[in-house]
Amino acid sequence: MTAPHYDTVIIGAGLSGIGTACHIAGEFPRRSLAILERREKMGGTWDLFRYPGIRSDSDMASFGFGFKPWYSNQVLAKGTDIRHYVAETAREFHLADKVQFGMNIVSADWSSADQRWTITARHEPTGEERTITCHFMVNCAGYYNFDHGYRPHFEGEESFEGRIIHPQQWPEDFDYTGKKVVVIGSGATAITVVPAMADKAAKVTMLQRSPSYIMSVPDTDKVSMLLNKVLPKRWVFQMARQRNILLQRGIYLASMRWPNAMRKFFLSHMRKKVGPNVDMRHFTPDYNPWEQRLCAAPDGDFFNSLRSGKADIVTDHIDHFSKNGIVLQSGETLEADVIVTATGLDVQLMGGMDIQLDGESVSLPSKMVYKGIMMQDIPNYGWIFGYTNAPWTLKCDIGGQYLCRLFKRMEEIGATVARPVDRDGNNAGVGMLDGFAPGYISRAQHLMPRQGEGPWEVTMHYGRDKKMLTEDPVDDGVLSFETPEDARRAPGASDKAA
Template sequence: MTTPHFNLIIIGAGLSGIGSACHIAREYPDRSLAIIERRENVGGTWDLFRYPGIRSDSDMASFGYNFKPWYSDQVLAKGGDIREYVKETAKEFGLYDKIHYGLQITGADWSTEDNRWTLTARHEKTGETRHFTCDFMLNCAGYYNFDQGYRPSFKGEEEFQGDILHPQFWPEHLDYSGKRVVVIGSGATAITVVPAMAEKAANVTMLQRSPSYVMAVPDTDKMSVLLNKVLPKKLVFKIARKRNILFQRGLYLACERWPNRMRKVMMWHMRRQLGPGVDMKHFSPKYNPWEQRLCAAPNGDFFKSLRSGKADIVTDHIDHFSKNGIVLTSGKTLEADIIVTATGLDVQLMGGLELSLDGQRVDLPRKMTYKGIMLEDIPNYGWIFGYTNAPWTLKCDIGGRYICRLFEQMDRVGARVVRPVDSAGNASGTGMLDGFAPGYIMRARDRMPRQGLGGPWKVTMHYGKDKKMLIEDPVNDGILRFETGPSESSGQASYLAASA
């Protein structure tokens, strides 16, 4: 059987994969493209997670695609709506039929002789091994393990007679009406699950080891509602997108520059939302704002559930599980019928793909990331890793446009291969996300690429700087090496020429 070959293979049919593919398919409609997706549907994260209340944690004007406006008065969108948005985009741009479902990419090997990647995939339903080849590979598989979340073991948990659930694997028809629920965790998932479950459960307790910063955000964009009455909706969307991006960036920079002052502002905000009946010790984080991602509560739903008494919060450590619940180190027992372990993600970069060059495995943590979009010395390979301090898809938008610019430059010089090479000694021991300190990142530090001392080897997490670097600065910067491949019978081949 002939191995199918494509000019470009994109791994992942989530927000990043579909968004990047839209840019490339629009600029290069005659080039063959395939999208390899492990699940049986598009949507990625938004197809996997189905826990109560799941929603975006960024406003949809900036979280959605710039080229496909999200026309809605709602600020934060429900998970199912985002999944349908990704599917609709894929169909609109002619990508839906280019997706190969149910395939887990287990390895990719670059052949210097053939100037192409060979990808090995396992069809999950049948166990069958399949192979694909491509000229260029773009990895949009995200940053965490779809097979498992982070789930610490707890002493005595086998004694508990109720249900223990991780949000990543939520039972489809779980009935928690009238049940006593304990949610372990204080991150974005816990802040989402608690008010959603509190509507039906007998009571919900959020058990945290340490507090997080939580911001109440409006559920409706009232300014856009007013502007839509007098301006075209496309213009209103552009205004909202720019406004929200600037606000998010300004908030982050203010937290970086004036951490103590912004901590006081955040504490005032939470105290105002909670009212006088809640002990502020549960909302006094040990870290500064934006050392971890801020949690968003639409219309303050999390705070409302605490004020109403439908939910409560406990700050303590777990000693052990008992038959009826959780015994804390303080000696207090939290009785429960259901325990939700919202304890975080297990980071797995690039979908767990193992890269090799001519059969030699690539040691990923020894490589630097280039412009946050390529990897040191790795030929014809890009990856999309979004922002930790802004909507993930902002990077997907400018990343996809950069890949198009890269292809254009390769065609211009007649190159078949491109790779970033450090010839100026930029190597450092700094991880690509050092300074961002949530548990799931700290646990995975030794699995991540590094960042360099400066220039395009430095990870900025700054949308404005990245946009200039990826969209405006010259592609040929003296760091990228463009290599000419073997000539075809008709002369030198243009890179990514259309497949026959």
């Protein structure tokens, strides 16, 4: 049986995949397009995670798509609302029928002779292997393992008589009413879970090895609410989007340029929010702001749960689990009926697929990222990897626009293949996320592609990226273009990947 063929295949039907598909389908309505999604629903992260309080930690004016305004007074949206937003966008842009569900991508092999990808997937509902070919592939599968999170083994955990839950596998309809809960971790998930569980649980304790920076942010956009009374809501949305992008960027740049001053600012902010009765040792990180992401607390809900006494915080190391809780290295015991291991993500790039060039697997850590959107030596391949210091989807929007500009340029010059080539030895041997040091990234540095100078630098700078991806010439001397005639003159020829 002949494998179905598409001009473009997008891997993943989450925010990145649907957003990118909207750009491509809008600019090239006659091109065939398929979206391959491993799960049975759209939404990606926002369909997978169902723990209490799940929400964005970026404002929705800038986290939502620029072409699909998020009309809501709420600043940080709930996971359910984001999931519905993704599905609504797919329906509005006529993409819902282009999604093939249950498709777990195993490998993708580029044929230089045929100038096409052959994608091998396992259809999870049936277990059968399916093959699809395409001209251009865009990977929007995220950066972590959807099967499981990072879950270290704790000494003695088998003796614990309560329930141990990782947020990534939250049980449906789990009732924790009246239970004593210990949440292990201090990142965004823990900061979300603690106040969300505090009202129903008997007591919630956040156990951290080291503190994080936590910023209280308004849960409603009162400025936009006021402007909506006198201005068209589309204008108000655009103003809010630009305002929030500039504010986020300003805080990040200030943290990079004046780390000591910004550290004092954040510590002062937390001191005011937490009140006089909490030891600031629990809120004094040992790293500078934005070396890890800031944690957001809508209307200070996390601080409020501490001040009310419904939750508390402990800074210590775990010695072992006992049958009724956790014994710390200090000798203190935290009694628990439920232990939530908010210990982070297990990084997995490209959805775990094996990328091959003419049958040879590509070693991603030996390759550089080109303009933050393509991979060195890999032809007709886009990779949407969002920002770590700003809303993820800002990169998705401009990444989708760049891919459309690339397709148009290829049409203009009659090229069927585009491949970034490093002709000048730009590889600096530096990981693409060096300098960003949360635990899940630190554990995965050996998996990360590299970066270098010029278009090989991963900037994490929205302003610079926007100019580079949406304004600068596509044909920059780094991209190598090929035609069908090139393939015929050198059948099977390829720049082999190490």
